[in-house]
Amino acid sequence: MAEQQSSSFELLDTRIQRWIWTEGWTELRDAQELAVPVIVNAQQDVIIAAATAAGKTEAAFLPVLTHMLRDESALGLTIYISPLKALINDQFGRLELLCESLEIPVFPWHGDISSSLKSRFFKRPAGLLLITPESLEAMLCNRGFAVPKLFANLRYLVVDELHAFIGSERGKQLQSLMQRIDVAIGRKPPRIGLSATLGDMRLAADFLRPQGGAAVEIIESKSSGGELKVLIKGYVDSVPKVDADEADEESQSKTSIAQHLFKTLRGSNNLVFPNSRAKVEQYTYALRKMCDDARVPNEFWPHHGNLSREIREETEAALKAKDRYTTAICTNTLELGIDIGAVKSIAQIGPPPSVASLRQRLGRSGRRKGEPAILRGYSVELALDDKSHLLTQLREGLFEMGAMVSLLLEGWFEPPKASGLHLSTLVQQLLSLIAQRGGITAGEAYRILCESGPFHSVGKPDYVELLRHLGEQKLIQQEGSGLLLHGDKGEPLVNHYTFYAAFSSEEEFRVVSGSNTLGSLPISSAVSVGDFILFAAKTWCVEEVDEEGKTIYVARHITGRAPPFSGHGGRIHDRVRQRMRELYESTQPINYFDDVASRLTVEGRQTYSRYALGQRQFVRVGSNLLLFTWLGDGANEALAAMLRGRGFTPFVSGPAIEISGKNVDENRITDYFNELAAEPAPSPELLLFDTFNLSQEKWDWTLPDILLKKSFASLRLDIAAAHNWLTANADLRPKQG
Incomplete structure (x- = not known):
């Protein structure tokens, strides 16, 4: 590295400079060059956005460690928060040798770490603390009175895989934990978010610093990936018999896909994403059997959340090993930045949960200089007969995958959804804050969590209603002085180890x-x-x-x-459905489709044309009526709820809403939609009046009915998009044909 060419290199501590030379670096990457001067003085919130293995970790920690070394007698503390224990172990391995040479202690912190190491941290809380949100929650709950002293010298809060937190209950918990630390120490240490590039980085900034996102510096790596090679293969399965066993339903395509994977992936490292844990097991079994039948060493390993830590780590170790080839068949557990080395290709069986997810997965491939990233997609469609459903004739799954790949190639991916109320996690954080403080007034809890905190969308009337309901359930109680305390039923819940996780198992x-x-x-x-x-x-x-x-x-x-x-798969965005429609209306071949997929594309386009779906919205299919909206799942579910409120029986079916019943009348539905378009958007309480199973999150059971509906709607429905669609289509009368 030519030192005079890098002003950022000059800002680093000389011992870190020597480490960089020892590692054989010839230059700092673009994200590192940009991040060092912004981070090193600890005066700025920062997001570093770059692809997997683009040096985000070093971009954050080299200036962080430099800042800490400026006063070695008072190193201070940096907290690194990770969504996965495996990532903590990875980062510990990456930072341990460097920090040892700098005499900066590193404390990995999760359930597998010894109590003696944790005791050492409590005696001298300085250095790097690598921790999950759940372990940080436990620390605030159980050592609440010590928190101001423990974190008094906090220099930075670093959040890894920031994009994985946004829009989730766990993400809202993380925001609350960071806010509670700020309040406890009476200042706002800078926050550093490490993230994949998102569709709207300003939303990510607002997530990192709620109500202060405009001041967050965003550093986006400009280094583009190399060449990308894409191939989508189509398969046609015979129509399953009515009494067919579920395990046999996709056997024809599964065997063909497994054979292709076996033929093309052996002799290299790869990741295969089949979209469900059950299919991970099925494909791993089929591929291992092929290895046995061919009398060759096994190269195929499973990886999903239901497997034990030992089995998952065995797969990760196999991927990193230099003396053998490994392909992992996995769920999204290998989407995040666990160090598994470079893989040659990514295989996606069926449409991915989202474009953003596909992009994250693809970031694992093509990391070696001069090597292309490779994506193989596998799409299965049913053979057509006289009973085939219209969406089957449209080859919907293939067009969904094609649309996602098309958007990926253009550099578009879904913006993070950060507008939910997350009242389930508000309940958890209120109970946790009471534990941390040994009691707190209702007003102070509102100021910390809502007014200046991450739950700022919760108004005082809803907050008061929530407190009243929690009191009725004896989860909290208020003593004469006004302090909120745990109630008879709240205390044992908070004292149980399962309390610290904000999310629930399905x-x-x-x-x-x-x-x-x-x-x-x-x-x-x-x-x-x-x-x-x-x-x-x-x-x-x-x-x-x-x-x-x-x-x-x-x-x-x-x-x-x-x-x-x-519950498998993701939530499809409006833009994906719009792109699907564009692909249906195009006459151009899709150049990354194989011959079978291309033939299925022609079939889908012919069906689209035959039913005149470019001009009409209603199509009768047998006794049911299909309403094509070409909206995403959130808007379609909101429209379905509106129909349900008028006595119809609708369900969301891809880009359409299918309405059951021989007497369903298109004119009645259109008249009803025209009425709704002329009114303000309906409230969640009205929309979800007679709907069950709204308790989706861990603490939803504690919410009064009206708040449960509000919270569910904010997370699952896009009422605004649905109402905008109604307004845009208010004058469209159904056309027969």
Whole structure:
């Protein structure tokens, strides 16, 4: 490295400069050059946005450590917050040798760390603390009175994988923890967010510093990736028999895809994303069996959240090993920045959860200089017969994948959704704040958490209603002096180790038909009587929902195409559906589709043209009516809720809303929509009047009904987009054809 060419290099501590030389660096990367002068004086909130393995960690820690070394007698403390224990272990491995030479202690902190190391930190809280939000929550709860002293010399708060927190309950918890630390020490140490590039970095800035995002410096790496090679392969499965076993439903395509993966991936390191844990197991089993049958060493390993830590680490170690080749079949557990080395390619089976997710996954490939990033997509469509549903004829899944790849190639990805109320986590943080302080007044808790904190969308009337309801449930109580304390039922909940996590594990509902229990199903959407669910490769109509008993009572129902009512996959954005429509209306071939996918594209476009979907919105399919909106899931679910409120039986089906019933009249629906367009957007309470299973988050069960509806709507529905669509289409009368 030519020192005179890098002013940022000159700003680093001389011992860190020597370390950079020893590591053989020839230059600082662009994000590092830009970050060092902004971070080194600890006066600025910063987001460093760059692709995986672009040097974000060093861009943050080299100036952070330089600042800490300016006064070695009072190093101070930097807290690094990670979404994963595995990332903490990775960063500890990366920082340990450097920090040892600088005599700066590093404390990895999670459930697997010894109590003796933690005791050393409490005796001298200085250096680097690498911690998860849950462990930080436990520290604030259990050592609340010591927090001002523990964090008195806090220099920086560093948040890794910032994009993974935004819009989630865990993210809202993280914002609250950082706010509570600021309040405890009476100042605002700078926050540094490390993130993949997002669709709107200003939203990320507002997340990092709520109500102060405008002052956050955003450093975006300009180093573009190398060449990207994309191939989407199409497959056609025979139509499953009515009584087919669920395990056999995709056997034809699964075998073909596994054979292609076996042929193309052996002899290199790769990641395969099949979109569900069950499919991870199925593909791993099939690929391992192929290795056995061919009498070759196994190269295929599973990785998902239900596996033990030891099994996951075994897969990660296999990917990093230099003496063998490994392909991991995984869920989004390997999307984040765990160090697994470079992989040659990414395989995506079925549409990804989002464009942003696909981009994050693809960031693992093409990291070696001169090597392209490689994406292979696999799309499965059903063979057509005289009973094929219209969406099957449209080849919807293939067009969804094509739209996502198209947007990825243009550099677009979904902006983070950061507008939810997250009242579930507000309850947790209120209980935690009471534990930290040993009691707190209602007014002070409101100022910390809402007025100047991350829950600033919660107004005083809703806050007062929440406190009243928590008091009725004996989760909190108010003593004569006005202090809020834990109630009889609140105290044991806060004292249990499960309290520290803001998110809940996915709850499953028993599915019962008559006297037969069909099994259990994770349900992540609101459910109403008359909705349809897909279970055991059959369609069922919901007859009754017992929320307390976590049971759904169903009756067998024959429809051409059932809605995917389990919790797999992501929330599809409006822009993806709009791009799908553009692909349908185009006559140009999609150059990254193989021959089969291209043939299926022609079929889909012919269907789109035959039904005149460019000019009409209503199409009758058997006894049902399809309303094509080409909106994202949030807006479509809001429109479906509006229809449900008028006695219709709708469910969201991709780019359309399917309305069940022979007597469904297009003119009635249009008249109703025209009425709604002339009125203000409906309130969540009205929209979700007769809807079940709204308790999606960990503490939703504590909310009064009106606040539960508000919170659910803010997280799951896009009422504004739905109402805008109604306004834009108010004068469109249904056209017969």
